[in-house]
Amino acid sequence: MTSRHLAITMGDPAGIGPEIIVKACVGLKDRIATGDLRILIIGSGAALDGAKAALGAAVAIPEVSADDADWPNLCFLQADVEGTPI
Numbered sequence: 001m002t003s004r005h006l007a008i009t010m011g012d013p014a015g016i017g018p019e020i021i022v023k024a025c026v027g028l029k030d031r032i033a034t035g036d037l038r039i040l041i042i043g044s045g046a047a048l049d050g051a052k053a054a055l056g057a058a059v060a061i062p063e064v065s066a067d068d069a070d071w072p073n074l075c076f077l078q079a080d081v082e083g084t085p086i
Contacts (some may be wrong), residue, residue, distance in 0.1 A: 003038055005071060009079075010043030016045070018051035024061050025074060033073045040064075041076045048076060 011017035021041055031037040041048065045063060054058065064075045 003035070004036040004053045005075075007040045007042055008045065010041060011027050011045035013044035018047045019055060021060065022048070022055055025061065025084040026055075026057050029059065035073050038071075038073045039075075040071065041074075043076075043079050044082065045076060045078050046082055 008021060009017075010021055025032065025041075028037055028039075033037065036050065041061065043082070048061065051057075059074075061074055061076045062072055063072045064077055066077065
């Protein structure tokens with residue numbers, strides 16, 4: 001049986017949440033790759049991409065939708081329509 005995803009909200013997109021999540025994903029990459037840990041990040045795609053760029057993190061975090069049948073072990077769900085940049 002495939003384990004369920006652990007859903008993590010990034011909190012304030014202008015805060016430290018996106019950077020902490022990216023660092024955690026890099027540090028947990030082996031567990032994520034084996035499927036031992038499955039993570040769904042919920043929040044701002046722009047903030048997540050900004051954190052990846054600022055940290056130089058080469059971690060792939062594909063965007064999914066609630067209607068997708070199969071999510072990868074590490075993925076991202078946009079919380080709502082993006083507004084004006086913070």
